Amino acid sequence: MRFCARAANNMFKQVFVITAAFLLTAASLIAQSDGSQQNQTGRAGTFAIVGARIVPVTGPVIENGTIVIRDGKIASVGPGASVPSGAERIDGSGLSVYPGMIDAFTRMGLAEIPQGANATMDVNETGSMNANAKAITGINPHSSHINVTRVNGITTVLSAPGGGTVAGQSAVINLNGSTQADMSVVPQMGLVINFPRIALFSGFTPGVGPNAVDFNTAQRRRNEQVDELKKIFTDAENYARAKDAYAKDRSLPYPATDLRLEAMVPYVRGENSIFFTVERERDIRAALQFISDLNLKGVIVGGQDAHLVATELKRQNVPVVFTHIYSLPPRPDDPYDYLFAGPAKMHQAGIKFAVSTGDQGGEVRDLPYHAGLAGAYGLPREEALKAVTIYPAEILGIADRAGSLEAGKIANVVVTDGDILDPRTNIRHMFIGGRLIPLTSRHTELFDSFKDRR
Amino acid sequence: MRKALVATITAALLALGVSAQTGEVLIKNATILTASRGTIENSDILIRDGKIARIASNISAGSGARVIDATGKFVTPGIIDAHSHTMMNAVNEGSLSVTSMTRIRDVLNPRDVAIYRGLAGGVTAALLLHGSANAIGGQSSTVKFKYGRDMEDFLVEGAPEGIKFAMGENPKRSSQTFTGGQTPRYPRTRMGVLETMRDAFVRARDYKQSLDDFRAKKTRVPPRRDMELEPLVEILEGRRLVHAHGYRSDEQLNLLRLAEEFGFRVGTLQHGLEAYKFAPEIAKHGAGVSIFIDSWSYKLEAYDSIPYNAFILWKNGVNVSINSDSNERMRRLNLDAAKVMKYGGVPEQDALQMITLNPAKQLGIDRRTGSVDVNKDADLVIWSEHPFSPYAHVEKTIVEGEIFFDRAEDIARRSQLEAERKQLEALDINKAPGTGGTQPRIPQERIRGDLDDADRDGGHR
Numbered sequence: 001m002r003f004c005a006r007a008a009n010n011m012f013k014q015v016f017v018i019t020a021a022f023l024l025t026a027a028s029l030i031a032q033s034d035g036s037q038q039n040q041t042g043r044a045g046t047f048a049i050v051g052a053r054i055v056p057v058t059g060p061v062i063e064n065g066t067i068v069i070r071d072g073k074i075a076s077v078g079p080g081a082s083v084p085s086g087a088e089r090i091d092g093s094g095l096s097v098y099p100g101m102i103d104a105f106t107r108m109g110l111a112e113i114p115q116g117a118n119a120t121m122d123v124n125e126t127g128s129m130n131a132n133a134k135a136i137t138g139i140n141p142h143s144s145h146i147n148v149t150r151v152n153g154i155t156t157v158l159s160a161p162g163g164g165t166v167a168g169q170s171a172v173i174n175l176n177g178s179t180q181a182d183m184s185v186v187p188q189m190g191l192v193i194n195f196p197r198i199a200l201f202s203g204f205t206p207g208v209g210p211n212a213v214d215f216n217t218a219q220r221r222r223n224e225q226v227d228e229l230k231k232i233f234t235d236a237e238n239y240a241r242a243k244d245a246y247a248k249d250r251s252l253p254y255p256a257t258d259l260r261l262e263a264m265v266p267y268v269r270g271e272n273s274i275f276f277t278v279e280r281e282r283d284i285r286a287a288l289q290f291i292s293d294l295n296l297k298g299v300i301v302g303g304q305d306a307h308l309v310a311t312e313l314k315r316q317n318v319p320v321v322f323t324h325i326y327s328l329p330p331r332p333d334d335p336y337d338y339l340f341a342g343p344a345k346m347h348q349a350g351i352k353f354a355v356s357t358g359d360q361g362g363e364v365r366d367l368p369y370h371a372g373l374a375g376a377y378g379l380p381r382e383e384a385l386k387a388v389t390i391y392p393a394e395i396l397g398i399a400d401r402a403g404s405l406e407a408g409k410i411a412n413v414v415v416t417d418g419d420i421l422d423p424r425t426n427i428r429h430m431f432i433g434g435r436l437i438p439l440t441s442r443h444t445e446l447f448d449s450f451k452d453r454r
Numbered sequence: 455m456r457k458a459l460v461a462t463i464t465a466a467l468l469a470l471g472v473s474a475q476t477g478e479v480l481i482k483n484a485t486i487l488t489a490s491r492g493t494i495e496n497s498d499i500l501i502r503d504g505k506i507a508r509i510a511s512n513i514s515a516g517s518g519a520r521v522i523d524a525t526g527k528f529v530t531p532g533i534i535d536a537h538s539h540t541m542m543n544a545v546n547e548g549s550l551s552v553t554s555m556t557r558i559r560d561v562l563n564p565r566d567v568a569i570y571r572g573l574a575g576g577v578t579a580a581l582l583l584h585g586s587a588n589a590i591g592g593q594s595s596t597v598k599f600k601y602g603r604d605m606e607d608f609l610v611e612g613a614p615e616g617i618k619f620a621m622g623e624n625p626k627r628s629s630q631t632f633t634g635g636q637t638p639r640y641p642r643t644r645m646g647v648l649e650t651m652r653d654a655f656v657r658a659r660d661y662k663q664s665l666d667d668f669r670a671k672k673t674r675v676p677p678r679r680d681m682e683l684e685p686l687v688e689i690l691e692g693r694r695l696v697h698a699h700g701y702r703s704d705e706q707l708n709l710l711r712l713a714e715e716f717g718f719r720v721g722t723l724q725h726g727l728e729a730y731k732f733a734p735e736i737a738k739h740g741a742g743v744s745i746f747i748d749s750w751s752y753k754l755e756a757y758d759s760i761p762y763n764a765f766i767l768w769k770n771g772v773n774v775s776i777n778s779d780s781n782e783r784m785r786r787l788n789l790d791a792a793k794v795m796k797y798g799g800v801p802e803q804d805a806l807q808m809i810t811l812n813p814a815k816q817l818g819i820d821r822r823t824g825s826v827d828v829n830k831d832a833d834l835v836i837w838s839e840h841p842f843s844p845y846a847h848v849e850k851t852i853v854e855g856e857i858f859f860d861r862a863e864d865i866a867r868r869s870q871l872e873a874e875r876k877q878l879e880a881l882d883i884n885k886a887p888g889t890g891g892t893q894p895r896i897p898q899e900r901i902r903g904d905l906d907d908a909d910r911d912g913g914h915r
Contacts, residue, residue, distance in 0.1 A: 116623060116754030145751065328782050332567050333875065335868055336574040336785075337847075362751035369789055372844020381845065421844050423792040443750075447762040447798075450730050451769075 039147045041176055042435035046070045048083040049415060049429070052092025057099055057389045058404040067097055069411040072434035077405050090415070095428055098385075098420045099404050100155025100412030103367050104321045104354045104392035105275070105301050108159040108173065109139030109146065111360040123360070124163030129232060131263035133168030135159045136180050136187040145361030147441040150175040152365035153420055155412035155432045156185060156402055158392075160192050160275065160301075165229060167192035169263065170275065172396050174412065176432040185398060185410075190299070191267045195276045195290070196225030197283040222283075226290060233294050236264035270297045273397065275321070279330070281305040288312045299395060302358070304330050304339060310349035319395045320351055323358025325370040337377050343387060344378030354392035355384070372421035384421060410434075478502050478519035479855055481836065484529040489810045490825035492803060499529065501832040504854035509828060522836070527849060530806060530841050531825050532578025532833035533787050536744040536813035537697075537724050537777035539582065540784065541566040541608075546585030547592060551625065551640060551650045554617060555681040556592035558582050564605045568781040573599050573851045573859035575785030576835035579610065581817050583724070584618040586699040589625045589641065589650040591618035593685055594697060596817050598833070598853050614818035616721065617685055619698035621647050621705040623755050644705050648712065655716045658686035695721030695818065697744075701755035703731035710739045722816045724777075727759035733770035742773040742816040746783075747790040748797070764808060765798025775813035792842035802842070831855075 047069040054062040056077060068075040068084060075084075083089050112120035122138040139159055149157070155175055161168035170190030177183035198218045201210035213221075239262070242255040266272040276287045279302045288309065291298035300306060303320040304327070306313065313320065322342055329338040346353045355371045357364050367388055375384035393403025401410050411434035418425035430437050479501040486494040486509065500508040500515070515521050539545050543561040547553040562582070572580070578599055584592035596613035623629070625647050632638060641647045664677040665687065688694035696713070698720055700706040706723050713720050720741040723729060727750065729736060729743045736743060745767075750759035767774045776791055778784040787809045794805040814824025823831045832855040839846045851859035878884060 113751055113754050113757055115629060115752060148750075326782060326786075328568075328571070333871070336571045336864065340847075363749070365748075369844055373786065373789070375845045376838075376847045419844075422842075423789050423844060424795045424842055426796055443760040443762065446758060446760045447730075447766070450733075451762070451766055453731070454734055 039142055039176065039178075040438045040440065041178060041182075042432070042437040044072070044435050046075075046084065046087040047090060047431070047434075047436065048087040049090045049092040049095075049097055049413070050081050050083060052415065053096040054405060055096060055098050055385070055420075056405040057386060058406060065097075066092075067405060067413065069413060069431055069434050072411055074405060074407055074409050074411050074413070076407050090429060092415065094417065096416050096418065096420070097405065098153070098414045098416065099389050099402070099409075100414050100430070100432065101153050101367050101388045101420070102354075102392040102396070102403060103154055103157040103356050103359075103364050103388070104395055105323055105356040105358050106157045106159055106364050107162065107360040108149070108157045108175070108364060109141065109143045109361070110135060110159055110161065112140070112143055112145070114360065123161060125161065125168060126163065128164035129166045129260055130161070130164055130168045131166050131191060131236075131261075131267075132259040133161055134171070134188055135161050135169060136171035136173075136184060139171065139173060139180055139183065141177055141179055141183055143361065144442040145364065146175050148362065148443055149364045150430065150432065150437060151427060151439050151441050151444070152368070153414040153416065153427050153430065154364060154367050155414070155430070156393075156398075157364060158190055158396055160190060162192065162194070165194055165196065165225070166232065166264075167194060172398060174410070174432050176435060176437060185402070186396065189272055189397065190275045191264070191272070192275050192277065192301075193229070195278045195283060195287045196222045196229065197278065197280065198222045222286070226286065230290070230294070232264070233268050236261045236268045240265045240268065267296070268294070270295055273297045273299050273395075275299045275301045277301045279304040281308045284309045285312065288316055288318060291318060292316055301356075303353070304342065306351060306353070307342060307345035307349050310346070310351055313351050314349075317352075319391075320346060320353040321356045321358075321392070321395060322346065322353050323356045325355060325373050326357070326366070340373055340377040343371075343374035343384070347379055347383050352391065352395070353387065354395050355387040356392070368421045369423055372423070375421065381421075388421075478516055479832070479852070479857075480513060480515040480519050480521045481524050481529060481834070482521060484524035484527055484836070485840075486826050487528060487530045487803070487806055487841070488826040489531050489803060489806050490827055499826065499832075499834070501834075501852070501855045504832055504856070506826065506828050506830050506832050506834075509826065522850065524836055526839075528837040528840055528846075529826065530576070530788075530835050530837065531810040532823065532835055532851065532853065533576045533809045534775070534813040534817065534819075534824060535572070535577050535580040535778050535784050535787065535809075536722065536775045536816050537583060537779045538580035538784065539585070539779070540568045540572060540580060540781055541597070542582055546587040548585070548587040549639075551588050552590040552654050552682060553584070553588050553592050554590050554654070554683075554685040556584065558584055558592055558595040559605075559609065562595065562597070562605045562608065564601070564603060564608055568784075569599050569601045570859070571781065572784045573601060573853075574848055574861070574864070576788060576837070576841070576848045576851055577784055578833040578835070578851060578853045578858075579814075579817075579819070579823060580784075581616065581697065581813070583616075583697060583699075586618070586620035586624040587627070588618075588620060589647045590654055590686070591620060593617050593694075596819060598823075599851075599858065600853055600856075601858050610817075610819055610822075612819075612822075614695050615685075615688065615693065616695040616697050616817075617689065618724075619651070619696050619709070621698065621700040621709060622702060623753060624699065625650075644702075647705070648708050651709070651712060654683075654686055655690070655712070658683045658690060659716065662687045662690055689718050690716060692718060697722045697724050699724045701725055701727050701759075703728040707732050707735055710735065710741065714739065722775075725779075727756050727763065729772075730760065730763045730766035731758075733767050733772060736767070737770045737772050742775065742812070743767055744775040744777045744813065744816060746779065747776050747793050761793060761797040764794045765800055768794075768800050768804060768808075769798075773812050773815055774808050775816055776808045777813070788837075788841040788846065789844060792844075795842070805842070 050066045054065040065079045067077045110122045125133045160170040169188045172186040173183040202213045203211045246252050278287045298318045300320045306320045324339045371384040371388045390403040393399040413431040415429040481499040498513040547556045582595045594616035596610045597608040600607050661683040668676045722742040722744045726743040748761035791805045791809045794800040811824040814820035823833045834852045836850040837846045
């Protein structure tokens with residue numbers, strides 16, 4: 001213990017010099033912290049990152065290139081070092097440039113502290129049918145999860161509601177902005193449906209455990225719930241037709257507005273994606289049948305067993321947002337790496353997928369390490385990177401604007417000193433919507449307050 | 455039926471442990487991260503009788519030695535998880551606020567598949583702790599993950615005894631709701647938690663006095679044996695380590711002061727998510743701290759947790775370990791240690807020590823494990839690449855010279871297990887209802903409701 005303390009102090013001195021030098025450099029480049037725990041919005045401008053290793057994701061790596069950011073967009077990406085006049089030059093030597101990472105399923109801004117501060121939770125609305133509940137109206141732009149997440153290189157997330165069967169509509173947000181509108185990339189998409197499952201447990205007897213349910217009973221219950229869900233879709237379809245009919249012929253009786261059904265219309269008509277949370281093979285098959293029967297645009301979220309349903313997923317062109325790298329195998333006799341290897345198995349089977357934390361907010365910053373772990377268990381490294389950049393962008397319908405470094409896309413750009421999926425890598429600069437974001441967070445501010453206390 | 459199926463497959467997994475070698479093992483040509491003396495390139499490790507016998511290049515093996523080619527691979531000490539509830543059939547005896555008479559060793563399940571999954575993440579030893587429901591909880595057990603063996607073989611011989619303490623939201627039972635007729639348990643405030651501890655130590659001190667008087671023959675009447683106070687007397691006599699769960703800096707500092715008042719040193723502050731706020735005081739007291747690297751905001755008292763906690767404690771010379779408190783997280787503690795390099799800039803070896811040598815010291819077993827050094831137990835992990843790389847996986851995990859996890863063997867066995875599963879499912883007794891079979895019995899899942907804090911296995915939502 002004593003020896004350890006001495007050795008640690010000696011080593012600290014060396015590290016301290018390096019760290020201090022880095023912090024001073026960083027401090028001169030970024031806006032100073034205003035000491036608040038709010039999410040500082042950074043500053044706009046024209047920036048050129050010069051002489052960096054650029055990883056566009058959708059194209060080959062450029063070993064010594066320049067990326068120019070202007071008017072919130074990526075103006076150019078390419079080899080060479082031509083810097084437009086008036087641009088702020090950022091030396092990229094020894095650094096790598098990546099697109100901001102995207103987490104395609106979180107509760108960002110809807111959840112702050114689940115235990116002990118219930119009033120900070122806005123994930124689960126009461127009732128089972130809340131299609132009109134919109135995450136974009138519940139997200140707290142000043143949540144400290146936002147600054148903690150983005151300084152790890154995540155610039156964009158889907159924030160999704162969670163309660164009941166039809167939980168509500170998600171929002172795609174950039175992790176910057178003082179208002180919900182400032183943050184919004186796609187304000188309303190991704191209707192969340194917690195798809196009814198064959199539940200072999202129901203309730204809990206203290207001291208005994210979960211109560212078992214007969215399989216046939218569980219299957220019958222599930223079918224009834226699916227029928228009820230189908231009825232909601234039929235109602236919404238009929239509602240939309242009545243509205244359309246009235247629009248064409250005002251002599252028809254006026255159909256009263258129903259906010260819940262109204263919200264369903266773009267989803268019922270397959271114009272917008274529905275996110276089905278579903279895990280087991282049998283339940284994924286049922287969800288796919290539902291998607292096929294009603295001709296919907298579906299996404300599977302969770303997807304523990306998705307690789308077992310490859311044929312159907314591919315035939316129906318349904319992608320998977322896989323949220324279970326940090327989960328234990330669902331069955332005791334599963335291989336120990338059953339879920340670590342999930343993305344690799346989906347990749348081999350040709351399923352379109354993204355890797356997601358599925359987290360409420362605080363641990364969304366681990367997104368790169370979820371992808372990295374998938375890489376440790378068979379997913380090619382380039383695919384691991386795509387699984388948290390361009391693939392989630394495609395699934396969220398924003399690949400024309402985000403997910404890669406290409407001219408014309410939103411300037412969500414991250415500059416690192418190493419592989420972005422490596423937990424040892426530091427983020428050195430980052431841009432969201434072309435704004436240079438201070439690398440401060442609730443955590444760096446608490447660190448600064450106490451690091452030198454004696 | 456289903457239960458039989460699970461049992462059979464578990465038995466097959468257990469067979470992996472049985473196939474492990476005894477006698478000499480020679481690991482050839484590895485990059486060794488010793489955790490004590492830096493990195494040794496291209497070196498061999500000779501294991502004899504469960505101990506590390508030699509570390510050098512070009513060691514030639516005796517006949518009958520098992521030789522493992524580790525060219526291009528990395529070897530580290532086995533990971534030690536200083537806060538675990540793995541293989542425990544019960545976590546909390548939550549009826550009293552002082553349950554020092556209870557023992558974790560009485561509820562150990564050596565066949566918990568979580569042990570095997572932990573081995574597959576490079577974990578070789580763990581401190582198994584009572585839950586945090588009580589100000590003073592039960593007696594802990596220090597185990598090595600010898601999956602497939604009897605429970606007695608798991609217990610680490612000579613490891614100091616320990617006990618769980620807890621402060622804050624959990625012993626206050628903050629999340630508990632009371633229905634008609636139920637009364638809250640004392641204590642309900644942080645004030646009461648501290649007084650519960652003080653009261654117990656005053657009683658223990660009195661009990662010790664009467665024991666001492668009897669031993670000194672001042673009286674011929676021995677005191678009535680007290681199973682609640684005996685472990686507390688051991689704490690007062692420096693023979694039992696206190697592992698104290700807590701979050702807020704103020705209450706953990708109060709515990710250190712209480713310990714100083716009664717003349718003992720706290721072994722570890724567990725979680726200690728605000729330990730960075732009073733690191734100099736911890737260093738002065740001499741307690742270790744065992745933390746989550748970056749969990750936060752899952753409960754109110756975890757809102758000020760920061761990932762720089764490890765760095766600040768390390769800078770102050772405090773012995774820091776990074777634990778999992780989770781069957782899930784246990785499997786990736788190498789990446790948690792890697793994060794210490796990023797959050798503040800702890801050097802590589804010091805980061806590695808936080809999951810190996812430092813927890814070994816906290817558990818009082820560092821003389822026999824925690825680093826790759828001659829004469830220590832051969833508790834080793836062979837990694838596919840540098841263990842701090844996100845792309846690294848464990849190839850083999852060795853406990854006292856025996857291979858308890860081997861990825862290649864595990865993969866080779868899968869088709870056989872699959873075939874066995876199909877065969878079992880086809881048996882009449884396992885047929886689905888309506889096809890001639892009977893309703894399968896569903897095995898009772900483990901009761902997971904009373905685990906600690908960040909243990910949210912698979913339950914992100």
